Amino acid sequence: MGILMDSILLFLVLGIVLFLVRVVLFKTGLIYMVKKWKKKVSDQFHVYQFYKIPEFNDNLQENQLYRRVHAYLNSLSSIENSDFTNLFTGNKPNEIILRLDRNQVIGDEFLGARVCWINGEDQEDDNSRNFVLKIRKSDKRRILGPYLQHIHTVNEELEQRKTELKLFMNIDTKKKKGRWRSISFTHPCTFDNILMEEDLKEKVKSDLESFLKGKQFYNRLGRVWKRSYLLYGPSGTGKSSFVAAMANFLNYDVYDIDLSKVLDDSDLKMILLQTTSRSVIVIEDLDRFLSSKSTNSLTISGILNFTDGILSSCAADERIMVFTMTAKEQIDPAVIRPGRVDVHIHFPLCDFTAFKALANSYLGLKEHKLFPQVEGIFQNGASLSPAEIGELMIANRNSPSRALKSVINALQTDGDRRGTPAIGRRVFHERSSSEDYDVGMSGPLRGGGSSPAVREFKKLYGLFRLRGNRQSQSFDLARELRNGS
Ligand SMILES: Nc1ncnc2c1ncn2[C@@H]1O[C@H](COP(=O)(O)OP(=O)(O)OP(=O)(O)O)[C@@H](O)[C@H]1O
Numbered sequence: 080m081g082i083l084m085d086s087i088l089l090f091l092v093l094g095i096v097l098f099l100v101r102v103v104l105f106k107t108g109l110i111y112m113v114k115k116w117k118k119k120v121s122d123q124f125h126v127y128q129f130y131k132i133p134e135f136n137d138n139l140q141e142n143q144l145y146r147r148v149h150a151y152l153n154s155l156s157s158i159e160n161s162d163f164t165n166l167f168t169g170n171k172p173n174e175i176i177l178r179l180d181r182n183q184v185i186g187d188e189f190l191g192a193r194v195c196w197i198n199g200e201d202q203e204d205d206n207s208r209n210f211v212l213k214i215r216k217s218d219k220r221r222i223l224g225p226y227l228q229h230i231h232t233v234n235e236e237l238e239q240r241k242t243e244l245k246l247f248m249n250i251d252t253k254k255k256k257g258r259w260r261s262i263s264f265t266h267p268c269t270f271d272n273i274l275m276e277e278d279l280k281e282k283v284k285s286d287l288e289s290f291l292k293g294k295q296f297y298n299r300l301g302r303v304w305k306r307s308y309l310l311y312g313p314s315g316t317g318k319s320s321f322v323a324a325m326a327n328f329l330n331y332d333v334y335d336i337d338l339s340k341v342l343d344d345s346d347l348k349m350i351l352l353q354t355t356s357r358s359v360i361v362i363e364d365l366d367r368f369l370s371s372k373s374t375n376s377l378t379i380s381g382i383l384n385f386t387d388g389i390l391s392s393c394a395a396d397e398r399i400m401v402f403t404m405t406a407k408e409q410i411d412p413a414v415i416r417p418g419r420v421d422v423h424i425h426f427p428l429c430d431f432t433a434f435k436a437l438a439n440s441y442l443g444l445k446e447h448k449l450f451p452q453v454e455g456i457f458q459n460g461a462s463l464s465p466a467e468i469g470e471l472m473i474a475n476r477n478s479p480s481r482a483l484k485s486v487i488n489a490l491q492t493d494g495d496r497r498g499t500p501a502i503g504r505r506v507f508h509e510r511s512s513s514e515d516y517d518v519g520m521s522g523p524l525r526g527g528g529s530s531p532a533v534r535e536f537k538k539l540y541g542l543f544r545l546r547g548n549r550q551s552q553s554f555d556l557a558r559e560l561r562n563g564s
Pocket residue numbers: 272273274275312313314315316317318319320321426465466467469520
């Protein structure tokens with residue numbers, strides 16, 4: 080009887096002790112310590128192989144494998160088990176996303192083998208990042224190839240599902256590596272909501288589509304798979320919006336190059352080499368940069384090499400390059416010669432047709448009793464940019480009449496303030512020979528030569544220049560439209 084009682088008591092005590100040990104292990108995190116020790120001990124019985132995947136290759140270009148591993152690891156659910164992860168808000172409401180922190184380890188399993196990745200940083204090498212894959216030597220032969228292939232496949236799936244585009248901006252640094260910083264690119268402008276001629280939109284879309292399908296064509300001709308656009312016109316006419324519409328249409332990331340942050344020609348090369356394929360590379364206000372006395376030592380030949388040099392073939396292909404400027408008359412024709420720039424598109428100030436398109440879109444107005452008055456003012460030569468008219472309409476969107484009155488008022492004051500607008504505007508719109516390519520959101524494109532008044536104006540402002548490359552062969556969207564092709 081006594082022995083039975085003793086045994087029951089012993090079991091009870093043992094049960095309580097085990098329970099308490101379990102509680103202590105789980106509550107204090109000792110369980111993790113035990114697991115770590117267990118892993119350390121088991122590691123002693125295996126030989127490991129390490130593979131380092133640096134962020135940049137020897138040419139200082141981004142290592143595409145690094146990018147793929149980065150995306151792959153961040154898509155793994157085991158990221159939650161890493162000791163230290165970063166939390167960010169996602170694109171969807173209330174979405175939280177996890178990102179691996181530096182010097183953290185993440186485990187993965189493939190074909191029954193366990194591997195682990197270390198997110199490292201190389202302090203001796205500009206703090207550039209790397210991933211180190213740790214894999215058992217006994218598993219290496221069996222799984223390494225298929226595992227890397229698996230990472231590529233997952234990446235392709237992630238790419239196809241990619242909803243988030245990125246806007247890269249070059250940063251001012253003496254470092255050779257990592258010249259770009261990125262943020263989400265969420266510009267809402269698309270070819271559906273940008274206001275411009277429908278047939279022009281279709282032309283641009285089909286030009287971009289045939290570019291996308293053109294890999295073999297470009298290869299066969301021995302040309303780099305890229306296409307360059309020049310968008311020119313006054314401020315607020317939709318050039319940057321058009322770039323956003325292009326990127327959204329192509330589903331490409333955008334690299335926005337700020338030339339004032341480029342140190343010199345070789346720095347510009349480095350910046351180009353660090354862009355990736357399937358991207359739109361933009362240089363805004365090129366004319367302003369070329370005419371200003373900039374503090375850096377970037378030269379025009381540096382820019383020429385950037386657009387089409389040997390370098391272009393070393394950088395990633397499948398690129399769209401876009402240059403924007405106010406007017407192309409002042410810049411060296413070599414910069415925008417055919418081959419360097421394939422498509423020229425002019426963004427003019429508003430005319431009455433463009434105004435009506437804006438009124439329809441912003442105010443829902445197809446007709447209004449004030450329209451004839453607005454038309455008259457446009458016919459007298461006053462004009463504003465779509466941005467200026469759009470802002471007035473947005474500010475007064477609850478009262479269309481007030482919106483139109485404020486536009487009329489602005490056209491009569493600001494529109495006139497542009498200085499003899501009938502002439503001034505025609506300078507932008509005026510086309511001579513085959514060189515000017517004029518495209519707006521308005522109705523039929525107008526042709527026309529220089530009136531005496533225009534010539535006077537050009538002389539006055541030093542714009543009247545005989546240019547050597549009058550017979551430009553660049554793809555001229557406006558001309559094609561005019562010819563009805
Ligand atoms: N064709 C257009 N369709 C719709 N919105 C337009 C159009 N043109 C201009 N806008 C509006 O005007 C504003 C300015 O446009 P945007 O920045 O694209 O002009 P920009 O030509 O790049 O000017 P800048 O030369 O000063 O950089 C934007 O908010 C845009 O919504």
